[in-house]
Amino acid sequence: xxxxxxxxxxxxxxxxxxxxxxxxxxxxxxxxxxxxxxxxxxxxxxxxxxxxxxxxxxxxxxxxxxxxxxxxxxxxxxxxxxxxxxxxxxxxxxxxxxxxxxxxxxxxxxxxxxxxxxxxxxxxxxxxxxxxxxxxxxxxxxxxxxxxxxxxxxxxxxxxxx
Amino acid sequence: xxxxxxxxxxxxxxxxxxxxxxxxxxxxxxxxxxxxxxxxxxxxxxxxxxxxxxxxxxxxxxxxxxxxxxxxxxxxxxxxxxxxxxxxxxxxxxxxxxxxxxxxxxxxxxxxxxxxxxxxxxxxxxxxxxxxxxxxxxxxxxxxxxxxxxxxxxxxxxxxxxxxxxxxxxxxxxxxxxxxxxxxxxxxxxxxxxxxxxxxxxxxxxxxxxxxxxxxxxxxxxxxxxxxxxxxxxxxxxxxxxxxxxxxxxxxxxxxxxxxxxxxxxxxxxxxxxxxxxxxxxxxxxxxxxxxxxxxxxxxxxxxxxxxxxxxxxxxxxxxxxxxxxxxxxxxxxxxxxxxxxxxxxxxxxxxxxxxxxxxxxxxxxxxxxxxxxxxxxxxxx
Amino acid sequence: xxxxxxxxxxxxxxxxxxxxxxxxxxxxxxxxxxxxxxxxxxxxxxxxxxxxxxxxxxxxxxxxxxxxxxxxxxxxxxxxxxxxxxxxxxxxxxxxxxxxxxxxxxxxxxxxxxxxxxxxxxxxxxxxxxxxxxxxxxxxxxxxxxxxxxxxxxxxxxxxxxxxxxxxxxxxxxxxxxxxxxxxxxxxxxxxxxxxxxxxxxxxxxxxxxxxxxxxxxxxxxxxxxxxxxxxxxxxxxxxxxxxxxxxxxxxxxxxxxxxxxxxxxxxxxxxxxxxxxxxxxxxxxxxxxxxxxxxxxxxxxxxxxxxxxxxxxxxxxxxxxxxxxxxxxxxxxxxxxxxxxxxxxxxxxxxxxxxxxxxxxxxxxxxxxxxxxxxxxxxxxx
Numbered sequence: 047x048x049x050x051x052x053x054x055x056x057x058x059x060x061x062x063x064x065x066x067x068x069x070x071x072x073x074x075x076x077x078x079x080x081x082x083x084x085x086x087x088x089x090x091x092x093x094x095x096x097x098x099x100x101x102x103x104x105x106x107x108x109x110x111x112x113x114x115x116x117x118x119x120x121x122x123x124x125x126x127x128x129x130x131x132x133x134x135x136x137x138x139x140x141x142x143x144x145x146x147x148x149x150x151x152x153x154x155x156x157x158x159x160x161x162x163x164x165x166x167x168x169x170x171x172x173x174x175x176x177x178x179x180x181x182x183x184x185x186x187x188x189x190x191x192x193x194x195x196x197x198x199x200x201x202x203x204x205x206x207x208x
Numbered sequence: 209x210x211x212x213x214x215x216x217x218x219x220x221x222x223x224x225x226x227x228x229x230x231x232x233x234x235x236x237x238x239x240x241x242x243x244x245x246x247x248x249x250x251x252x253x254x255x256x257x258x259x260x261x262x263x264x265x266x267x268x269x270x271x272x273x274x275x276x277x278x279x280x281x282x283x284x285x286x287x288x289x290x291x292x293x294x295x296x297x298x299x300x301x302x303x304x305x306x307x308x309x310x311x312x313x314x315x316x317x318x319x320x321x322x323x324x325x326x327x328x329x330x331x332x333x334x335x336x337x338x339x340x341x342x343x344x345x346x347x348x349x350x351x352x353x354x355x356x357x358x359x360x361x362x363x364x365x366x367x368x369x370x371x372x373x374x375x376x377x378x379x380x381x382x383x384x385x386x387x388x389x390x391x392x393x394x395x396x397x398x399x400x401x402x403x404x405x406x407x408x409x410x411x412x413x414x415x416x417x418x419x420x421x422x423x424x425x426x427x428x429x430x431x432x433x434x435x436x437x438x439x440x441x442x443x444x445x446x447x448x449x450x451x452x453x454x455x456x457x458x459x460x461x462x463x464x465x466x467x468x469x470x471x472x473x474x475x476x477x478x479x480x481x482x483x484x485x486x487x488x489x490x491x492x493x494x495x496x497x498x499x500x501x502x503x504x505x506x507x508x509x510x511x512x513x514x515x516x517x518x519x520x521x522x523x524x525x526x527x528x529x530x531x532x533x534x535x536x537x538x539x540x541x542x543x544x545x546x547x548x549x550x551x552x553x554x555x556x557x558x559x560x561x562x563x564x565x566x567x568x569x570x571x572x573x574x575x576x577x578x579x580x581x582x583x584x585x586x587x588x589x590x
Numbered sequence: 591x592x593x594x595x596x597x598x599x600x601x602x603x604x605x606x607x608x609x610x611x612x613x614x615x616x617x618x619x620x621x622x623x624x625x626x627x628x629x630x631x632x633x634x635x636x637x638x639x640x641x642x643x644x645x646x647x648x649x650x651x652x653x654x655x656x657x658x659x660x661x662x663x664x665x666x667x668x669x670x671x672x673x674x675x676x677x678x679x680x681x682x683x684x685x686x687x688x689x690x691x692x693x694x695x696x697x698x699x700x701x702x703x704x705x706x707x708x709x710x711x712x713x714x715x716x717x718x719x720x721x722x723x724x725x726x727x728x729x730x731x732x733x734x735x736x737x738x739x740x741x742x743x744x745x746x747x748x749x750x751x752x753x754x755x756x757x758x759x760x761x762x763x764x765x766x767x768x769x770x771x772x773x774x775x776x777x778x779x780x781x782x783x784x785x786x787x788x789x790x791x792x793x794x795x796x797x798x799x800x801x802x803x804x805x806x807x808x809x810x811x812x813x814x815x816x817x818x819x820x821x822x823x824x825x826x827x828x829x830x831x832x833x834x835x836x837x838x839x840x841x842x843x844x845x846x847x848x849x850x851x852x853x854x855x856x857x858x859x860x861x862x863x864x865x866x867x868x869x870x871x872x873x874x875x876x877x878x879x880x881x882x883x884x885x886x887x888x889x890x891x892x893x894x895x896x897x898x899x900x901x902x903x904x905x906x907x908x909x910x911x912x913x914x915x916x917x918x919x920x921x922x923x924x925x926x927x928x929x930x931x932x933x934x935x936x937x938x939x940x941x942x943x944x945x946x947x948x949x950x951x952x953x954x955x956x957x958x959x960x961x962x963x964x965x966x967x968x969x970x971x972x973x
Binding site: 055056059060067069070071072073201203204205206207208 | 603605608609612613618620622623624625627710711712760878879882883885886889890929931950952956
Binding site: 334 | 591592593594595596597598600602603625626629630635638639643645647648649650683684686687694695696697698699712715716719720824825826827828829838839842845849850851852853854855856857858
């Protein structure tokens with residue numbers, strides 16, 4: 047496995063690992079770790095570092111929705127152009143082109159359901175190529191960013207065993 | 209690797225039932241519809257609530273080791289169950305094992321040394337002999353067959369067989385293969401002899417929940433027996449949990465601390481999620497257990513009647529799901545004929561040191577039992 | 591009640607003592623655990639649940655369900671091992687039952703059984719239970735705890751009938767290369783020693799592939815290989831292991847197994863089957879995670895001046911604590927609440943070392959190694 051790949055494996059598990067700890071876990075020296083991270087960032091492999099948040103446990107209200115978007119392409123406009131227009135909205139947290147019955151799946155966040163529905167109807171739906179939107183509000187999140195929410199499994203192993 | 213394996217292996221014969229099951233498999237492969245009355249396990253599914261508890265434990269990730277002697281909640285439940293039977297039991301006196309067989313094996317290994325004398329009541333379950341021989345013990349056997357498989361009329365024989373040299377007596381009531389449940393008077397006779405000659409008794413009570421109209425007594429509840437009895441039991445038969453592998457032993461704390469060493473080295477612990485299912489089995493399964501018992505009881509009645517219709521009187525068993533059918537002198541040949549001609553599989557009595565009989569297991573539907581008897585009759589095997 | 595000497599003579603394991611010390615405290619970070627911190631792969635667990643719901647709760651054939659034995663045979667091709675699922679494989683209730691059966695099938699009273707040490711604690715008692723005489727063959731830190739001809743000769747292991755070999759090794763984390771095994775194999779052939787090879791950690795090697803002594807020339811016919819699902823598939827509590835060996839050895843083991851166990855737990859057999867069929871990726875992920883922790887722990891030990899060879903297998907590191915290991919472990923537990931197992935528990939050659947299990951989360955490993963560092967610093971100040 048390449049050095050960068052090893053570093054990436056650590057970062058995707060815990061992006062807050064210190065350089066020293068990454069070095070210890072990968073067997074690289076710290077300079078090599080710094081270099082690998084710099085390269086990953088420079089080449090656009092790593093775009094950023096974020097916390098995985100269970101918003102249900104945060105006081106303020108926050109609503110998320112998965113929005114299905116159908117588009118009709120014309121000669122001048124491709125998926126790229128439409129995606130670019132949609133992705134520019136800060137309320138859009140993620141945007142994927144998908145196979146199947148619809149074209150785009152957007153993850154949208156807002157302070158309330160009104161907020162989200164307002165955003166979809168006033169900002170997204172009017173884009174001329176968009177023919178239909180279906181909004182699914184997230185009721186409960188069980189796993190995000192590869193991390194399982196809810197109570198952590200207790201370690202019920204015996205403390206010392208052969 | 210050389211062909212001479214250890215002496216202890218040479219002492220153990222390949223199971224006598226193997227020839228029969230091989231023959232049955234052969235016939236089945238040829239397309240024959242074999243009525244299998246040789247099986248030693250209930251034909252019922254494990255009750256739903258136990259399956260659900262096992263499922264839940266797997267989902268919760270209970271897939272690691274447990275304490276070697278068992279999870280505390282299960283040991284508590286076992287101790288409570290035993291106290292309900294009248295045995296003064298505490299959780300520290302229990303080892304949970306993968307199957308009652310393993311409990312028995314550990315018990316025999318812990319008690320029997322080379323040359324020790326062990327008394328068996330014939331017909332006896334095949335594993336007892338094998339386990340004693342594995343431990344290097346010598347066997348002394350009492351034949352209950354002449355007494356309709358009951359122990360009380362054989363107490364004199366037993367008294368003659370037991371001496372101060374006797375190390376261990378193995379009692380299995382309700383019995384596999386005979387289905388006999390020993391009366392209190394018989395057990396008291398055992399107690400008197402055990403106390404007189406300072407003999408340890410293994411009481412294998414695995415079929416204890418399957419009895420018909422009689423209440424089995426645990427040997428350890430008799431005065432003078434608490435310190436000299438190892439009680440073996442398990443979940444396989446009562447709760448139809450054979451494949452789960454869950455059993456236990458109860459004895460003095462001293463015994464448990466010694467057998468526990470052997471247990472931890474030889475199997476580490478019983479399966480984790482299975483132990484959790486065991487807790488549920490004790491807690492909420494009484495109704496299903498009674499249903500299964502009642503079904504076995506009506507099958508027993510049916511079978512006894514059907515044999516009587518053909519002029520064959522069997523000793524009516526009060527427990528387990530077996531009965532001994534008197535057959536020809538050469539029971540091995542009779543069992544082979546039964547498979548060859550009638551396509552009915554059962555175990556020759558000689559496997560249990562009871563030549564002249566076949567063990568019939570009625571862990572099969574009433575329809576199949578009727579079919580079996582018809583076929584045996586048609587082929588002049590009754 | 592008169593108990594048999596074979597059992598009363600067995601010593602209580604030293605690990606038990608430590609377990610009780612650790613259990614008596616409630617704020618312990620434990621690096622004393624001999625099992626994975628992962629749960630069994632979800633696919634394997636759902637397969638187990640499905641089998642329960644289908645009512646597959648009866649006994650299986652003595653040797654284990656056929657599909658499982660076939661899958662095991664296939665799986666072992668990766669180690670260049672080839673065994674016939676019909677006659678050369680026995681599925682057991684954990685690898686511990688397989689070891690126990692192998693000893694009972696191969697060891698007659700008075701037979702000498704060589705055991706390299708430090709090693710897993712149950713072999714010696716297993717030999718004694720079978721009436722054999724354990725012969726300790728200490729390995730050395732200088733050899734990275736590999737077994738060498740020199741060590742075998744020094745212990746007069748040529749007089750042994752059987753050798754119990756455990757690599758990747760618990761407690762040291764040592765592995766042996768094919769070349770190193772060739773030397774041991776030659777010794778066994780010369781002295782007509784048969785081998786019980788406990789390879790339960792075969793899937794957990796780092797930076798090199800597992801090599802089995804059974805693939806050395808002339809060794810297949812004199813070796814029983816023991817393996818299982820506990821460690822690689824994080825299924826310790828499902829109790830499922832197996833033995834691979836020449837038909838006559840497996841048959842002999844099965845003769846005991848049929849009377850004492852009948853068959854391994856049915857549900858666990860279905861879980862294991864699914865494990866072999868579909869969980870390679872999950873196992874690979876666990877292996878990578880152990881590998882990161884292994885490097886982390888090893889590098890932290892070096893930083894804090896604990897001498898430790900680089901372990902290449904299992905999930906243990908075996909640092910030299912530079913003195914009385916039992917005292918070190920007790921004081922570490924007492925003052926920092928970190929549980930490790932003193933190396934002397936695992937036999938000759940283990941004294942002065944600690945078994946440190948890294949089968950625990952990185953977060954806990956960081957806290958634990960920080961505490962060990964503090965402990966070392968305090969010790970240096972107040973000798």
